[in-house]
Amino acid sequence: MGELKTDVIELHDLCAYSVHEKEVLSEISSRYEKKWVVACYPRAIDNMFRQNNITFDNYEVLNFRLISAGQIKTELDGKLEPKSEDTVYEVKKTSLDVPAWYPIIDEERCIYCGKCARFCVFGVYKFSKKSLEVVEPLNCKNNCPACGRTCPTSAIIFPRLPENSALSGAEPGSGEQVVASAPKDGLFVMLNERNKTRRSIFKNDMMQLAEDEKRKAIEELKKRAKE
Helix, strand or coil: CCCCCCCEEEEECHHHHHHHCHHHHHHHHHHCCCEEEEECCHHHHHHHHHHCCCCCCCEEEEECCCCCHHHHHHHHHHHCCCCCCCCCEEEEECCCCCCCCCCEECCCCCCCCCHHHHHCCCCCEEEECCEEEECCHHHCCCCCCHHHHCCCCCCEECCCCCCCCHHHCCCCCCCCCCCCCCCCCCHHHHHHHHHHHHHHHHHHHHHHHHHHHHHHHHHHHHHHHHC
């Protein structure tokens, strides 16, 4: 991104640090009054910090999935006050020896239906009627977002999922549009019924995709166990 007149700390990677070396994030937070986190979707980062009890306040997320490195630098140049002393550039690498892939729960959207926990076969979640927790994040099968596709409220996020969708942290859509008090034989009812059919097809497609992803994850796990 070119030279920024401020301290830059490059983490490899943020997801891993949030479960394995969260004290590093707390130390960074205490070192600076204002922070800019160049990462993925803000919804993913906000809930990841909350879920893992990360002390990291007064920060703003810049989403590198949606804006270029040049745009990020321009935005930061306009917000940062240049340091008078020498700046610091640090590269930190976690000692975590497994890929950092695990689900993040958006508490504001979760309705505690338990579909994700029942669908997961790797013991990642702990579920009760009033609680849903990610208790074994590193049990999650890397690149398997299957459980999240079963969520009816888009409350499950995989920050490193290579797609720009609610499942990777984008803000979910506004939901269903219900047409009220229209005549039963009217045009609005016909369009509403057609939309319901489309949603049903989409839901069935998502469930089939989730089943395929889960089956693939189990097969890969069994294959590794034999090696």
